[in-house]
Amino acid sequence: MPTSIELRTAYQQFFIEKGHAPIPSASLVPADDPTVLFTTAGMHPLVPYLLGEPHPAGARLVNVQKCVRTGDIDAIGDDTHLTFFEMLGNWSLGDYFRDEAIRWSFEFLTARLELSTDRLGVTCFAGDDVVPRDSDSAALWQELGIRRVQYLGRDDNWWGPAGATGPCGPDTEIFYWIDASTPPARLDVRDRRWVEIWNNVFMGYTKTASGAIVPLARVNVDTGMGLERTLVALNGLGSVYEVDTVAPLYRELAPITPSERALRILSDHVRALCFMIGDGVAPSNKDRGYIVRRLLRRCLLAARGMPNEWPRRAVAKTVEMLAEPYPELARQADDIAGVFEDERQRFERSLAHGEKLVRGIARLDGKIAFDLFQTHGIPYEVTLELAHDAGATIDRDDFERELSRHREASRTTGSFAGGLADHSTEIVRYHTLTHMLHAALRDVLGTHVIQRGSNITLERLRFDFSHPHKPTEEQLARVEATVNDWLARDLVVERATMTRDDAHALGAIGAFGEKYGETVSVYTIRDGDTVVSREFCGGPHVQSARELTGTFRIAREQAIAAGIRRIKAVLMPTGESG
Numbered sequence: 001m002p003t004s005i006e007l008r009t010a011y012q013q014f015f016i017e018k019g020h021a022p023i024p025s026a027s028l029v030p031a032d033d034p035t036v037l038f039t040t041a042g043m044h045p046l047v048p049y050l051l052g053e054p055h056p057a058g059a060r061l062v063n064v065q066k067c068v069r070t071g072d073i074d075a076i077g078d079d080t081h082l083t084f085f086e087m088l089g090n091w092s093l094g095d096y097f098r099d100e101a102i103r104w105s106f107e108f109l110t111a112r113l114e115l116s117t118d119r120l121g122v123t124c125f126a127g128d129d130v131v132p133r134d135s136d137s138a139a140l141w142q143e144l145g146i147r148r149v150q151y152l153g154r155d156d157n158w159w160g161p162a163g164a165t166g167p168c169g170p171d172t173e174i175f176y177w178i179d180a181s182t183p184p185a186r187l188d189v190r191d192r193r194w195v196e197i198w199n200n201v202f203m204g205y206t207k208t209a210s211g212a213i214v215p216l217a218r219v220n221v222d223t224g225m226g227l228e229r230t231l232v233a234l235n236g237l238g239s240v241y242e243v244d245t246v247a248p249l250y251r252e253l254a255p256i257t258p259s260e261r262a263l264r265i266l267s268d269h270v271r272a273l274c275f276m277i278g279d280g281v282a283p284s285n286k287d288r289g290y291i292v293r294r295l296l297r298r299c300l301l302a303a304r305g306m307p308n309e310w311p312r313r314a315v316a317k318t319v320e321m322l323a324e325p326y327p328e329l330a331r332q333a334d335d336i337a338g339v340f341e342d343e344r345q346r347f348e349r350s351l352a353h354g355e356k357l358v359r360g361i362a363r364l365d366g367k368i369a370f371d372l373f374q375t376h377g378i379p380y381e382v383t384l385e386l387a388h389d390a391g392a393t394i395d396r397d398d399f400e401r402e403l404s405r406h407r408e409a410s411r412t413t414g415s416f417a418g419g420l421a422d423h424s425t426e427i428v429r430y431h432t433l434t435h436m437l438h439a440a441l442r443d444v445l446g447t448h449v450i451q452r453g454s455n456i457t458l459e460r461l462r463f464d465f466s467h468p469h470k471p472t473e474e475q476l477a478r479v480e481a482t483v484n485d486w487l488a489r490d491l492v493v494e495r496a497t498m499t500r501d502d503a504h505a506l507g508a509i510g511a512f513g514e515k516y517g518e519t520v521s522v523y524t525i526r527d528g529d530t531v532v533s534r535e536f537c538g539g540p541h542v543q544s545a546r547e548l549t550g551t552f553r554i555a556r557e558q559a560i561a562a563g564i565r566r567i568k569a570v571l572m573p574t575g576e577s578g
Ligand code: ATP
Pocket: 069, 072, 080, 081, 082, 083, 084, 085, 087, 196, 197, 198, 199, 224, 225, 226, 227, 228, 229
């Protein structure tokens, strides 16, 4: 019975043998990307490199990426979808293409993992009036001995582009028959016993601003394989809840509920919560924080009446299952359990209120449901369950209308989209500006200042850093003046690739707690011979400070935790004041 540890190792080992460099998993919270809430695939943190930026580790990469898909939350409870899952991925950045990718996928599955060819089926792009059928992939699979090859259209076998324009192309998806019965002669992707385990995307095209799809000179391969689903296939399991990175938690939580579905949801959510909270997301009523609150409150509701220490034991079990690949989780166990407990206390107070409100009403209108959400932080799903217990019904559409009316009113739409990074010029500019702010803070306040977090939207940058007390007005004014002075000069932004040790030796700084690979990319901003800033960073950045026109202004400075300050700042177009 191969374990998750064995599969992670086998996958990385296999692709290292094929010349790939292992890179660490990125955080679940995308760096400087306002368009998505969480990292949804291994390719997501690699978007700049797929767009052409050279990757410091080379043109062939492999990793195991932590992923969260909020879009799959409604599917939780089935056999194959988890909110948090691990994705094994290998990439070619302008290096090998379809032929090698397919041959290696086949070799890994059948020779290394010894999965039976008889239980495999694949889909390929059927072609349309814009892009021809991917008969090359189909022919190759057939040559390798796969009998079930099916062509599907753009909805199933086409990926991208990530934004409005950029690389895109056909994909080929690999399915495994997980049922004990003899697999049917044909692949039917609508049959739940055919489970998609691996997807290979061939980014051979680019979509231009005019909407045309044209072949690319420099092509990429992006693949993603689900760790949990592959373990189901390898071990003949009935669902992902039997996999060794889920099952011990599932058993730990079993006393909480007799319902199989509720227990699956609870196990899934606890796992996801441990990783999301571990990556720094706290419960709130907005964006990522709201996802955490929603999942957490759903768990708390399911576990009402249980002794209050259940979350501590559940977190400990999660850590036990996953601390080997994610050692940071073990260090954070107490903090994560603390977040569960704080939220439990808060939830008890709002629930008491909610129950009083719901009692005696046969049909809740959207306004009441929305008020419970808005004022008391009770997620819609929870209100639904409360109402159900009280024998009442709610009008979901009415609630949604209320919610969207509110969002428009307060313009807090946030990033609910599931799309990929829009690496627009605005974001790239703020990215470079963030390095300048970091450097200016160190100049003015001292070198104890280190980045603790960063977030960029089209309108502003947000920068969290370590500093023991509130900077004075005068210090903040000096920081602003320093950055504005740099903006007025002809600074050069350079990127170099070097070993991590060399980068440290050169004095490159990074973000607190960030993990870096053996080979790193370093961005240096210089003023003639003077180094203004040197940071570990994947980019992308402007090439010259001349692209940064305007006035830098600190809009807000505040404490967000003991010893951690937050600055929000903007680059105002020249001529505007405020
Ligand atoms: P599905 O159609 O089954 O939801 P997908 O098309 O969304 O899968 P991809 O986006 O191609 O999946 O992701 C690559 C791989 O990641 C999939 O082949 C699968 O093995 C795995 N995967 C995707 N979503 C999940 C999930 N929610 N839970 C577990 N594994 C997943």
